[in-house]
Amino acid sequence: MRVVILEDSQAVSQRAADIICQTVHQQPDCVLGLATGGTPLATYQQLVDRASQGLVSFSQVTTFNLDEYVGLPRQHRQSYWHFMHKNLFELADFNLARCFLPDGLADDLATACDDYERQIAEAGGIELQLLGIGTDGHIAFNEPGSSLGSRTRVKALAEQTRLDNARFFGSMEEVPELAVTMGVGSILASRQVLLLATGSSKADAVEAFIEGPITAAVPASALQLHRSVTVLLDRPAASRLRRLAYYERVEQLQRQLEQCAR
Ligand code: PGA
Numbered sequence: 001m002r003v004v005i006l007e008d009s010q011a012v013s014q015r016a017a018d019i020i021c022q023t024v025h026q027q028p029d030c031v032l033g034l035a036t037g038g039t040p041l042a043t044y045q046q047l048v049d050r051a052s053q054g055l056v057s058f059s060q061v062t063t064f065n066l067d068e069y070v071g072l073p074r075q076h077r078q079s080y081w082h083f084m085h086k087n088l089f090e091l092a093d094f095n096l097a098r099c100f101l102p103d104g105l106a107d108d109l110a111t112a113c114d115d116y117e118r119q120i121a122e123a124g125g126i127e128l129q130l131l132g133i134g135t136d137g138h139i140a141f142n143e144p145g146s147s148l149g150s151r152t153r154v155k156a157l158a159e160q161t162r163l164d165n166a167r168f169f170g171s172m173e174e175v176p177e178l179a180v181t182m183g184v185g186s187i188l189a190s191r192q193v194l195l196l197a198t199g200s201s202k203a204d205a206v207e208a209f210i211e212g213p214i215t216a217a218v219p220a221s222a223l224q225l226h227r228s229v230t231v232l233l234d235r236p237a238a239s240r241l242r243r244l245a246y247y248e249r250v251e252q253l254q255r256q257l258e259q260c261a262r
Contacts, residue, residue, distance in 0.1 A: 001210065001223065001224065001226075001229045001230075001231060002229065002230045002231065002250070003210060003231045003233065003238075003241070003247040003250075004230065004231065004232050004233065004247075004251060005233050005234075005235065005238045005241075005244065005247060005248060005251075006232060006233065006234055006235075007234070007235065008234050008235070009042065009198040009199070009234045010042065011234070012042075012043075012196055012198055012232045012233070012234050013042035013043040013045070013046050013196075014046060015232050016040075016043040016046075016130070016194060016196055016232055017043050017046035017047055017050065019128070019194055019230065020032065020043070020047060020128065020130070020194070021047070021050060021055070021056045023127060023128045023192075024056055024057075024058065024061060025056065027127065028057065028059075028060045028061070029060040029061065029062070030061060030062075030127040030128065031061075031062045031063070031064065031120075031123045031124055031125065031126050031127050032061055032062070032063045032064075032126070032127065032128055032129075032130070033063070033064050033065075033066065033126040033128065033129035033130060033182075033187075033190055034063050034064070034065050034066070034084065034088075034130055035065070035066050035130045035131055035132050035140070036065065036066070036067070036080045036083045036084065037132045038132075039132040039196050039197065039198055040130060040132060040196060041087060043130070043196065044087050044088040044091075045087075047088065047092060048088065048091040048092050051091075051092035051093055052092070057093055058092050058093055058094045058095075059093045059094070059095055060095070061094065061095075061098065062098040062099075062100070062123050063089075063094070063098065063099045063100065064100045064101075064116075064119070064120050064123070064126060064182075065080060065084060065100065065101040065102065066131070066139075066140035066141075066181060066182050066187075067080060067102060067140045067141045067179050067180060067181035067182065068080045068081065068101050068102040068103070068104040068179060068180050069104050069176040069178070069179050070104040070105075070109065070154060070176055070177075070178035070179055070180060071104060071105070071176055071178070072104060072105075072176060073105065074105075078168050078169055079104070080101055081101050084099065084101065085099075100116070100119060102116050102152060102180035102181070102182070103116075103180070104179065104180050109154050109180060110153075110154075112180070113151070113152040113153050113154065113180060114152075116152045116180075116182075117151050117152050117186065120186070125189060125190065125191065126189070126190035126191065127190070127191050127192065128190070128191070128192045128193075128194060129187055129190035129192070129193050129194070130194050130195075130196070131187070131193060131194065131195040131196070131220075132195070132196055132197065133195060133197050133202060133205050133206065133209065133220050134160070134161055134164065134205065135160060135164055135201050135202060135204070135205055136158055136160045136161065136205065137205045137208055137209055137217070137218035137219055137220050137221070138158070138161060138219050138220070139184065139187060139195075139219050139220045139222075139223075140181040140182050140183075140187065141155050141157060141161070141179040141181035142155065142181060142183060142184050142187075142219040143155060143156070143157065143158040143161065143219070144158065144216065144217050144218065144219065145216050145217065146183070146184055146216060146219045147183070147184065147185075147216065148184045148185065148188075148214075148216055148219070148222040148225075149183070149184070149185040150183030150184050150185050150186070151182070151183040151185050151186050152180065152181065152182050152183055152186055153180070153181070153183060154178055154179070154180055154181075155178070155179055155180075155181050156177060156178055157175070157176070157177060157178065157179060162175040162177075184219050184222045187222075187223075188222060188223075188225060188226055191228065192228045192229075192230070193223060193226055193228065193229040193230070194229075194230050194232070195220070195223065195229065195230070195231045195232070196231075196232050196233075197231070197232075197233050197234075197237040198233070198234045198236070198237050199234070199236050199237055200236040200237070200239060202236075202237045203236060203237055203238070203239045203240040204240060205218070205220065206231075206233060206237050206238065206240065206241065207240035207241055207242070208220075208221065209221045209223065209224075210224075210231065210241065211241065211242055211243065
């Protein structure tokens with residue numbers, strides 16, 4: 001796991017956009033796994049800016065989002081379908097027919113979840129999966145206790161998550177109870193993972209998933225099993241890490257490490 005500590009959240013979004021654009025440059029028809037929430041917003045703004053300047057094109061890219069609330073119409077302002085279309089897809093040159101989100105309105109949710117996994121596989125699997133992390137250590141809506149081998153399915157949201165997301169709704173009562181989410185196992189199947197965390201509210205979860213034991217109590221800790229994870233943190237999010245000095249030294253040695261890796 002590569003842990004990169006950057007000066008502030010703007011530097012995190014710039015570096016994240018650099019990594020995403022590099023993936024798209026190397027493979028213009030790549031498959032990206034995308035996330036919602038407050039954290040990736042600035043990264044999406046960077047991608048929109050770069051696309052509008054002609055520095056990158058997403059016209060051949062396929063995307064799969066991590067999750068969607070159950071029961072919210074697509075046009076609901078808090079649906080993740082709406083979030084992605086208004087904050088990214090419609091602002092850059094994405095082919096909307098190739099932008100997939102789980103269907104939280106399907107009559108048969110179990111079948112829709114299996115279909116989503118099949119669609120990802122048919123697209124060739126996810127090349128780069130973007131992730132945030134919840135204050136309780138969740139990734140996507142894989143709440144503490146989620147099976148580390150789980151695939152796309154319906155999950156009940158934890159109270160902490162509903163509390164954290166109440167800021168986007170009028171009140172906690174309006175936050176849905178259920179969501180369709182890619183599983184921890186689905187995320188582990190992606191070829192590269194890019195996790196972003198900013199702000200002191202994430203410091204405990206960041207320390208637990210990077211330096212704690214692998215446990216379903218902290219679903220993000222399963223990423224310790226993945227062979228290609230990059231974590232981008234601002235200083236407040238990194239503030240509880242015990243091996244901070246080591247991660248910073250590794251970054252200083254990065255050029256040498258890359259030469260050895262080739
Ligand atoms: P946030 O959510 O980016 O809004 O903090 C992250 C998450 O819950 O995964």
